[in-house]
Amino acid sequence: MEGIWETLTRQCANLEAGAALETPVSERRFRVVRSADDRIIIRFDDSEEERPLWREQFEVFVDGLDAGQIAVDDLQPGVEPYAVVLTLADEFTVVNDLIARDPDAAVAGESPFLVPAAEARTRSERVHDDALLLATLLERLEDADEPDELETDPLTDLYVLSSDVQRGADRLRKSAREPLLERLGPEQELHGRYGTVRRTVRERRRPKDDETVLDALDSHGIPREWVLGVDAEKLDVVLSVTDLEEDAVYDVEEDVYVQKTGVDEDEKYSRLQGIADRIDELEGAEGEALENELDRIEDRLEEALSAD
The missing domain is CATH 3.30.920 (Metal Transport, Frataxin; Chain A)
Incomplete structure (x- = not known):
C-alpha cells in the first residue's frame, strides 16, 4: 500500500x-x-x-x-x-x-x-466568469455601442458572451427567488446594496376542463359556440392529410434571428486563466493603485446608495 x-x-x-x-x-x-x-x-x-x-x-x-x-x-x-x-x-x-x-x-x-x-465550475462561478469575459471584451472594443462597425469575430463573441451572461444570470436570479419570498412579508420591501425588492402577486388564468366550462355556460344559457374556437393541433392534422394549403388557414410571418449554436468553453476558460495571471502579476505600486481605485469606487457607490 x-x-x-x-x-x-x-x-x-x-x-x-x-x-x-x-x-x-x-x-x-x-x-x-x-x-x-x-x-x-x-x-x-x-x-x-x-x-x-x-x-x-x-x-x-x-x-x-x-x-x-x-x-x-x-x-x-x-x-x-x-x-x-x-x-x-x-x-x-x-x-x-x-x-x-x-x-x-x-x-x-x-x-x-x-x-x-x-x-467543474459552479453556476455562480460561470456567471462570474462569463461576466468578466464580457467586461474584458467591452473594454477592448472601441465600437461596442456601434455593432455595425465591429468586425465579424468580435461581433460574434459579443453576442455569444451576452447570451451566456443573460442565461446564467437569469438562472441565478431564479435560484434567489424562493429564499427571498420566504423572507418577504405582504407589502414588505427588502433593501440590498444595489436595489430593492418586494413581493408581487399576479393572477394567471387558465380555463378549467372543457366539461366544467361547457356545463357552466349551459347553466347560464350562454351558447357554446361563443367560446368554441379553432384547435391548431387538429388543424395541422387536416393540413397533413388533405390538399388544404397552409396559407389558406394560417397567417405565416417569418421571424429571422441569430441562434447561438455552440460555445467554446475551453477557449473561454483559457482566456480567464490569462486574465487571472495578469491580475496576479499586478504587484507593487500598480497592484496597490488598482486595489485603491476599486475601494474608492466601492465607497462612492455606498455614499450614493445611502443618500437616496
Missing part, C-alpha cells in the same frame, strides 16, 4: 486547479483540499462539508479489490469518495462498470470520475 498511497497523494496534489471529482452513484462533486501522512481531506461542493479519507480505509478497500472486482453501482455513499480517489492511482480504473486493479488500463492522474476545471 505504501507505493499506492504515495501515488494517490502525489496525483491529488497535481490535480488541475479547480478540477473536481464526482461520485458515480450519488453524483456529488468534491474537491481535494489537502493531503497528510494518514489522510486526504476533501470538500463537497453541495454542502461545503470537509471530510477526511483515511489511509487505513483505503487499505481496506484495496484488500477488497484484491479479492475481486467491485461494481460501481454497488458503491455505498460513504465508500464512493474512496473509490473515486483510488482511480487516480496507476493501478486502478473502471472496466465495464467495475472498479478493478488493472495496471495495463489505468493511467496515473486520470479517472472516469475526474471533472476538468472548466466543467
